[in-house]
Amino acid sequence: xxxxxxxxxxxxxxxxxxxxxxxxxxxxxxxxxxxxxxxxxxxxxxxxxxxxxxxxxxxxxxxxxxxxxxxxxxxxxxxxxxxxxxxxxxxxxxxxxxxxxxxxxxxxxxxxxxxxxxxxxxxxxxxxxxxxxxxxxxxxxxxxxxxxxxxxxxxxxxxxxxxxxxxxxxxxxxxxxxxxxxxxxxxxxxxxxxxxxxxxxxxxxxxxxxxxxxxxxxxxxxxxxxxxxxxxxxxxxxxxxxxxxxxxxxxxxxxxxxxxxxxxxxxxxxxxxxx
Amino acid sequence: xxxxxxxxxxxxxxxxxxxxxxxxxxxxxxxxxxxxxxxxxxxxxxxxxxxx
Numbered sequence: 001x002x003x004x005x006x007x008x009x010x011x012x013x014x015x016x017x018x019x020x021x022x023x024x025x026x027x028x029x030x031x032x033x034x035x036x037x038x039x040x041x042x043x044x045x046x047x048x049x050x051x052x053x054x055x056x057x058x059x060x061x062x063x064x065x066x067x068x069x070x071x072x073x074x075x076x077x078x079x080x081x082x083x084x085x086x087x088x089x090x091x092x093x094x095x096x097x098x099x100x101x102x103x104x105x106x107x108x109x110x111x112x113x114x115x116x117x118x119x120x121x122x123x124x125x126x127x128x129x130x131x132x133x134x135x136x137x138x139x140x141x142x143x144x145x146x147x148x149x150x151x152x153x154x155x156x157x158x159x160x161x162x163x164x165x166x167x168x169x170x171x172x173x174x175x176x177x178x179x180x181x182x183x184x185x186x187x188x189x190x191x192x193x194x195x196x197x198x199x200x201x202x203x204x205x206x207x208x209x210x211x212x213x214x215x216x217x218x219x220x221x222x223x224x225x226x227x228x229x230x231x232x233x234x235x236x237x238x239x240x241x242x243x244x245x246x247x248x249x250x251x252x253x254x255x256x257x258x259x260x261x262x263x264x265x266x267x268x269x270x271x272x273x274x275x
Numbered sequence: 276x277x278x279x280x281x282x283x284x285x286x287x288x289x290x291x292x293x294x295x296x297x298x299x300x301x302x303x304x305x306x307x308x309x310x311x312x313x314x315x316x317x318x319x320x321x322x323x324x325x326x327x
Contacts (some may be wrong), residue, residue, distance in 0.1 A: 069278060069279060070278065070279045070280075070283065071278075071279040071282060071283065073283050074279075074282065074283055074286045077286060077287065077290050078286070081290070116297070117297070120293055120294070120297050123293060124289070124290050124293055124294075127286070127289050127290075128286040128289070128290065131282045131285050131286045131289075132282065132286070134282060135278070135279050135282055233294070237297065237298060237301060240301045240302075240305065241301055243305065244301060244304045244305050244308060247305070247308040247309065247312060248308055250312060251308055251311050251312050251315060254312070254315040254316065254319065255315060257319070258315060258318060258319060258322070261319075261322060
């Protein structure tokens with residue numbers, strides 16, 4: 001069950017677990033509400049515990065860097081938020097496949113709600129990177145390939161949020177948003193490889209690289225703990241947001257039924273004439 | 276930490292405020308939706324009992 005929820009909530013990833021689990025068993029909105037109601041308190045507790053341990057390590061265990069000094073502590077929120085801003089887009093892309101291939105309502109809710117979270121983490125990444133850049137590079141911003149591609153990602157998130165807000169809750173609206181998400185995915189490899197393809201001020205990868213991490217273990221493990229905490233925070237908020245989206249659709253459906261019932265009781269003849 | 280104290284404070288402050296605002300919005304939305312759903316279900320059951 002623990003494996004089924006993270007795999008099924010993105011909708012689009014469901015095909016990977018098809019041989020082991022039935023999509024309808026776990027990607028059903030009612031079942032999702034039931035499962036997440038039980039899971040969310042545990043997930044929230046694990047998030048607080050992991051982030052608590054990570055923050056204690058960042059401020060009391062991690063030594064100052066020999067070049068960056070104490071400003072290296074900003075990296076412990078900048079790097080996880082950068083990873084999560086990309087992770088959120090991967091979740092959205094997987095969910096978009098779920099919308100386009102299976103037309104699943106849960107995949108649509110996952111796609112819609114991940115955009116705001118992705119924008120939030122990208123915003124944090126840009127602001128903290130800027131606050132680290134001023135003392136280290138002497139400037140808050142440069143039009144370097146990595147920074148610019150991250151800014152493009154932030155604008156993509158804002159655009160996708162705007163598309164969802166201007167379109168009504170129809171399958172057509174969901175499909176258009178899904179196609180736009182797939183088109184925007186081209187920015188993800190550009191972000192990842194920008195530091196290799198172009199000569200950038202931003203440093204190349206220092207954790208996920210072929211030769212292994214270049215960071216000292218005393219600084220690496222708190223970074224990984226913070227990254228785990230941030231991922232758990234993302235999952236907690238995403239599950240909560242998907243639950244809200246399911247409830248919002250139920251409220252809209254019930255409100256429509258109630259208006260229809262009132263019309264029928266007040267003037268049944270007019271309704272028949274209109275039909 | 277004195278040299279970079281302000282930058283560290285601002286970075287963690289902005290992060291905390293942003294995440295708190297996001298979480299608060301989701302929680303407030305949830306409470307609002309639950310209340311609205313309960314109200315609609317009550318109205319619906321009243322209408323159904325009247326009709327029957």
